Amino acid sequence: MARRPQAIEIFGETIAASERKTFNIPIGQLYTHTDIAIPVQVINGKSGGPVLLICAAIHGDELNGIEVIRRVLAAPWLKNLRGTLIAVPMVNVLGIIQRSRYLPDRRDLNRCFPGSEKGSLGGRIANLFVTEILTKCQYAIDLHTGAVNRSNMPQIRVHLENAAAADLAQAFGTPLVIDAPIRDGSLRGAGDDLGIPIITYEAGEALRFDEPAIRVGVKGVRNVMIHLGMLPARRVQKPLPQSFVAKSSSWVRAPADGLFRSSLTLGDRVTRGDVLGIIDGPLGNSEIPVQAPYGGIVIGNTRLPLVNEGEALLHLARFDDMDDVETVVDEFRQEFESNGY
Ligand SMILES: [Zn+2]
Incomplete structure (x- = not known):
């Protein structure tokens, strides 16, 4: 009632x-x-x-x-x-x-x-x-x-x-x-x-x-x-995506000064030792790879390629069930990014 x-x-x-x-x-x-x-x-x-x-x-x-x-x-x-x-x-x-x-x-x-x-x-x-x-x-x-x-x-x-x-x-x-x-x-x-x-x-x-x-x-x-019962349920209610709680998360920081380039985007999965991106100088020939210190999902990233040593580059979150997280995150990204801008 x-x-x-x-x-x-x-x-x-x-x-x-x-x-x-x-x-x-x-x-x-x-x-x-x-x-x-x-x-x-x-x-x-x-x-x-x-x-x-x-x-x-x-x-x-x-x-x-x-x-x-x-x-x-x-x-x-x-x-x-x-x-x-x-x-x-x-x-x-x-x-x-x-x-x-x-x-x-x-x-x-x-x-x-x-x-x-x-x-x-x-x-x-x-x-x-x-x-x-x-x-x-x-x-x-x-x-x-x-x-x-x-x-x-x-x-x-x-x-x-x-x-x-x-x-x-x-x-x-x-x-x-x-x-x-x-x-x-x-x-x-x-x-x-x-x-x-x-x-x-x-x-x-x-x-x-x-x-x-x-x-x-x-x-x-x-x-x-x-x-909360403030709105009626949708007529066709798709189940919510499963939620995963991160075990921990931390930023991977720049090992050197320079220009950071990376092909990773938010939601990507990385494993320990993967090259996350490259830091180079403006004239090239000083490429320094940035490696993943542990496996995780990229939950945050820098949008500015100009970096000093120690600057935060990528925020990695660790989960217990990485395979499941990867699958659910991929479906979630497809749903929200497929319509374009
Ligand atoms: Zn805020």
Whole structure:
């Protein structure tokens, strides 16, 4: 039986059942006296159900999540929503203006949670976000990308000890899950303290739109909503890909300075001793092969060929059942990359 829908109140705005509302949460002014605010959209379903937050760009240069949320908000399937969806596509608006991961004072907003009313700029924004948004939710999906010039294979990061969060990770439907313990000051940490399970979706690179990463993100949000009973199941429900938890992962670093070339792409499997790529100088004749120190799946890579010794080149994740992971990852890549851009 459908639960009775409930109105929800956020920052003085009441969103009634069946209502869709867009509003701003003011966070102050720029020193130019321009008002600055975090845009929010709340969609309240016709019948009651869970309250889910989807948010993006806590790191201001991570854009894929903004596009994921835009597409979710435009999706025709939202008309069947049960419960409430709260969408915050640009949490770090100040970072976005500067096209930067950080706040103007160079703090990382994802290290400022839960924040405080009297704290630094980041602490105040974090505190406002927690009090006005996070505490109104029961579940959250936080959308991220790799750093500048570094791309991530679509993956979910979650602290697997949190069973409710692990359940969301499974429901999202990416083959790769990385067990990531809670970091102090992160939104996930704030969620943990409040008993709100949060998963982090990582895909693509900063300052770019990556079409497969966006599509996987939209599908993952929908999968979680179906799993939570916020949407009816699809008529033809393809089984989710099996999820594999990496045993460990680390970056292979440049053994020398130069130009790095590699034919590997995200999701490729390598075995120990494979040549992952070559570092050479501009005039050639100084080729240095970069070898795989262990076997694994490429889950992240540099997109910039200019490298100094020690720089991160390829992120390799190790799994127990490499053959199975390889098969599932290959099918997953085909599904999301076959339609082109
Ligand atoms: Zn991030």
